[in-house]
Amino acid sequence: MALRHAILATLLDREATGYQLAKAFDPEVSAYWHCTPQQVYLELARLEVAGMIIGRQVVQQRRPNKRIFSLAPAGRDELARFVLSETKPSFIRDDLLVKVLAFEAADPRGLVDQLHQRAALARQRIAEFDELLGQLRGSRSESEYVAAGEQIGRYLTAVRGRSFEQENLNWCVWVAQVIAARQT
Amino acid sequence: MALRHAILATLLDREATGYQLAKAFDPEVSAYWHCTPQQVYLELARLEVAGMIIGRQVVQQRRPNKRIFSLAPAGRDELARFVLSETKPSFIRDDLLVKVLAFEAADPRGLVDQLHQRAALARQRIAEFDELLGQLRGSRSESEYVAAGEQIGRYLTAVRGRSFEQENLNWCVWVAQVIAARQT
DNA sequence: AGGCCCATGTAATCTGTTACATGATTCC
DNA sequence: GGAATCATGTAACAGATTACATGGGCCT
Numbered sequence: 001m002a003l004r005h006a007i008l009a010t011l012l013d014r015e016a017t018g019y020q021l022a023k024a025f026d027p028e029v030s031a032y033w034h035c036t037p038q039q040v041y042l043e044l045a046r047l048e049v050a051g052m053i054i055g056r057q058v059v060q061q062r063r064p065n066k067r068i069f070s071l072a073p074a075g076r077d078e079l080a081r082f083v084l085s086e087t088k089p090s091f092i093r094d095d096l097l098v099k100v101l102a103f104e105a106a107d108p109r110g111l112v113d114q115l116h117q118r119a120a121l122a123r124q125r126i127a128e129f130d131e132l133l134g135q136l137r138g139s140r141s142e143s144e145y146v147a148a149g150e151q152i153g154r155y156l157t158a159v160r161g162r163s164f165e166q167e168n169l170n171w172c173v174w175v176a177q178v179i180a181a182r183q184t
Numbered sequence: 185m186a187l188r189h190a191i192l193a194t195l196l197d198r199e200a201t202g203y204q205l206a207k208a209f210d211p212e213v214s215a216y217w218h219c220t221p222q223q224v225y226l227e228l229a230r231l232e233v234a235g236m237i238i239g240r241q242v243v244q245q246r247r248p249n250k251r252i253f254s255l256a257p258a259g260r261d262e263l264a265r266f267v268l269s270e271t272k273p274s275f276i277r278d279d280l281l282v283k284v285l286a287f288e289a290a291d292p293r294g295l296v297d298q299l300h301q302r303a304a305l306a307r308q309r310i311a312e313f314d315e316l317l318g319q320l321r322g323s324r325s326e327s328e329y330v331a332a333g334e335q336i337g338r339y340l341t342a343v344r345g346r347s348f349e350q351e352n353l354n355w356c357v358w359v360a361q362v363i364a365a366r367q368t
Numbered sequence: 369a370g371g372c373c374c375a376t377g378t379a380a381t382c383t384g385t386t387a388c389a390t391g392a393t394t395c396c
Numbered sequence: 397g398g399a400a401t402c403a404t405g406t407a408a409c410a411g412a413t414t415a416c417a418t419g420g421g422c423c424t
Binding site: 017018019022037038041042045060063064065066067 | 401402403404405406
């Protein structure tokens with residue numbers, strides 16, 4: 001029961017369709033949670049049955065019809081309970097780290113390529129986070145914004161997402177260089 | 185098929201029992217992968233059937249008997265193939281971030297407590313990583329060690345684990361302060 | 369006496385991924 | 397003409413967690 005709360009939390013700010021939620025949890029975009037669209041639709045169905053969200057049908061002309069979901073009181077209660085519940089630690093679980101651990105088992109050049117690819121992805125994601133942060137902040141400085149701004153949760157989580165990618169980037173560049181240097 | 189490669193990679197350096205592997209993947213310890221002991225024993229059984237690892241029984245006097253596993257040629261091949269295969273990006277997926285996103289839904293003081301707890305855990309894990317890094321490095325400087333040292337994979341992954349926890353720590357401290365300040 | 373460490377597993381359940389399925393509109 | 401976007405779902409499978417199950421030795 002974890003995606004469940006990510007959906008409820010996202011619906012705090014704004015009502016949304018399954019499609020929009022799936023976008024928000026797109027691995028390429030999300031700082032705090034990710035999953036496939038399929039899982040979103042499945043969980044939305046469950047949440048609606050449980051009375052935690054309410055969907056209303058919107059008939060559209062040139063687009064498929066859609067259902068917009070909003071948070072119901074029961075969903076808000078569940079979210080409040082969740083926020084105060086015990087939190088499991090989060091951990092890195094990354095194929096790329098396993099590969100670095102085992103880099104002596106194969107030709108290291110292939111691994112160096114992968115590190116460069118990951119670094120490029122990190123740069124891209126940093127740029128995306130910076131754009132989001134700039135949009136939320138507007139003309140305010142960060143300290144002004146976090147003191148009084150709205151949608152502060154989105155900002156704070158995006159900052160974490162950015163620093164995660166920054167560390168990924170630094171590490172990949174360093175490791176690629178270390179491995180390349182060891183090949184004489 | 186992901187834990188599978190983490191096990192094979194760990195067995196590159198040293199042979200190990202299921203118990204030792206489970207320790208290595210203990211969420212409290214591991215920089216690169218984590219899982220429950222149950223999963224380790226399950227996967228070891230599969231790997232042995234697949235001929236990728238070889239287990240030998242060691243009868244003990246004052247301890248339960250144990251089985252020590254080592255990498256078989258087929259396992260080494262599989263690992264080499266894995267290192268050069270495409271890598272999926274890794275992403276944060278953290279209950280605590282979801283809670284921060286939803287912090288307005290509940291009493292923020294409870295959340296601030298949780299942020300402090302997470303910060304304490306991060307400090308502890310940083311100390312553990314520092315100890316491991318110091319052990320591996322010995323009297324050498326980091327640049328000396330990564331240029332010529334052995335077990336370099338363990339060192340490089342531990343560095344990533346450390347930086348992850350350092351960012352966790354910085355972020356938790358900052359967010360706790362931001363949220364506390366907003367409660368006037 | 370109680371708790372942790374060593375040491376191994378099975379079974380049930382929950383979560384998450386991949387494949388399958390459809391189809392119009394808009395942009396290049 | 398082809399790709400991307402909007403929009404929603406089902407089904408099969410793989411991966412991960414939790415509960416159950418056992419038991420001696422060591423330390424305080």
